[in-house]
Amino acid sequence: MIAKIIVDVPSAQTDRMFDYKVPEQWQAFIRPGMRVIVPFGPRKVQGFIVELTEHSEFKQIKSINELQDTSPVLTAELMELGKWLAEKTLSYQISAFQVMLPAALKTKVKKEIRLKANKLELPFFVQALFTEKDRIPFEEVQSLAKKEKIEIQTLLLEGKLTEHFLLIEKAKQKKVRFVVLNKAIENIAEIKLKIPSRAKKQHEMLEFLVNHPKAIQSTELLKVLQTTRSTLQALIDKEYVVETEEEVYREAMAELMIQPTQPLMLTPKQTEVLSPIVEAMDCARSETFLLHGVTGSGKTEIYLQAIAKGLEEGKEAIMLVPEISLTPQMVERFKGRFGDLVAVLHSGLSAGEKLDEWRKIQRQEVKVVVGARSAVFAPFQNLGLIIIDEEHETSYKQEDNPRYHARDVAIYRGEHHRCPVILGSATPSLESYARAQKGIYTLLTLLERVNARALPSVEVVDMREELRNGNRSMFSSQLMEKMKERLEKKEQIVLFLNRRGHSTFVMCRDCGYVATCEHCDVSFTYHRHQHRLKCHYCGDEQAMPTTCHSCQSEHIRFFGSGTQKVEEELTKVLPEAKVIRMDVDTTSRKGSHGRLLEAFGRKEADILLGTQMIAKGLDFPSITLVGVLAADSMLHIPDFRSAERTFQLMEQVSGRAGRHELPGEVYIQTYTPEHYSIELVQSHDYERFFQMEMNNRKRAGYPPYYFMALVNISDPELTKVISVSEKIAQFLKRELHSTSIILGPVVSPLARLKDRYRYQCVIKYKNEPKLERTLREIQEHYMKETNQGSLQIQIDLNPFLFM
């Protein structure tokens, strides 16, 4: 019996099947979709069985070493999907398979050499290798001289040394670290003398550990002492304290007594929307619905009832939610209705926990999965419904290989399972809405909130006017007045600041010099806790400079997301207001995001001030005022979707106000009040926005009128990049249809990354049957150089990020 296998070697040359013999003992139950370990040249690798046959063209077939599964981890459907995914995204098959599975299922194989003979009989250099141990990692052999390597080879043949392969399971059990004082230490006072007195934190920590002799969790210790790992590390290095690792049993997310809920009565409007979905489910029709429902229109209840309908028929459902919206409250709504039948997949889980949830689906113990993008690959076998909530969110597109969009995968799976797909949004993406208008998707609308509560009133404030009236502060007089009013009434306020630069940078106030990474063309990000500069792209870091590199001035300082400055001004103008600030600074610690929100929910503050991150999920009854401080900051980003993003964001932020009994008001401050993406938020007029924006896209030749593809070429050698990208552009122009537009090559907006220069070509096309083939040809043509050389060619179909 022969197995055709895709091996875990992501390279163009190995992106095909390899044949292996199936040992007798496994022939009865081996199946396609199972994982195996196979010999591959001089090493061993993991692989997936894609086919079982009796014949092979190949002469010298090796045997499978290990069968890792008793039942396939990839169903026949998912294997087909994987093939399709690799084709559509121009990526390797192995990468497509891996992206569909939890990372914990991945196995890497390490080679080690063991000593099997009397050490003294062996050459000195071998004795040295095995000092105080009888096994060494193979890399140590690799770094030896050539002659010595050959000697090792002979010793292996003679059996004096043996090769062993270790299977490294990716992310096993979750581990927690504990620290205690080193037991060997008898005289603490003596030690304390050895630590320099300026190391205050280390003294504090020692003191604490002396007073608390019981082992304490490392993270706990750091939190209590308000310090960082470096303090602890220093003490560990000096061997004054000992750190141990312990496995903890993974407990399912603290099930805090979730109240079971019953289906709610639907409004006539909701019923009208639900019925075609149910009908499609009944007829097993793979129809895609675009549910355009304003915030508070009861979309979630429709999802819940549609899922319930499927469950009655013994069908399963996938519910996709953007990562940031995947809050405990969200999960609670699904667990409240479906109890134990729900699995949850989100990034907060450890690799092991994700595997646990995934196994529940595989073993058919659950019927519903709620999760972020990758949950679209849930291994259900009898899907009745796939829902993508907030379908306009860009996080549904994976930004590294394979660059897939969850929406495309959902529709593919919907067709396979003959089940409907619901795309839900208050502000649908232009692409989806256009498809709905063309009749490719079925449009369903819910333009009223349940209980007919009014949408919040939105006021656009012209900041130019404010400036003319002599108001140079960041709060307009209207917003100021409204804030005072709310403070008196003890109602809550949300202030939203979306700045263009997402992070804090360091600039000289005298000459304007900005600290930038020397490997990438980006400015450094200032990290407050460590008082250091870090590059977001390559991870390089350095100390915060005290003087300007360019003019030696001492007036060099960091410029934050701006929230800090707003906070300062708030305390000046509204000293009585309690403010909670949420930005990268205050939420970088794990869990702090949730804690701050909870505190605001308990009304421990009057004003919540934050960046993008507070646009979603805030649902507190006493928020009655929302202020957007600078609406146009996003508008001027050079991205053809910036107007769409602005409108979506403004709508989303508006939705935070007046979600309950108290009516809400929104004030949007802007320097371009006449721009339609801001003006139309006032009337919450999506339809009109859509028309305007479609006109612009048509005029400029952007999606949805054109499809786009991005080819990014990078290399440490600038001349190489330029010549290759020019050749590629020419090739594209020659091969593709005359109606397709090839832009570039131009230098990428992120011109240099990790010491590599980056150029790009953008392809705009309407109908291009040769596209995938042509792009494949480019990949193959440069295969040698991308494989062994330093050249990289990245291809992104329907890109969201043009970098």
Added chain:
DNA sequence: AGCACGCCGACT
């Protein structure tokens, strides 16, 4: 991606 093999310049 690894890993081995083999060619070639530099040095004992």
Added chain:
DNA sequence: GTCGGCGTGCTC
């Protein structure tokens, strides 16, 4: 001669 650096090619 021999050592080690690196370019080239293969993996069922």
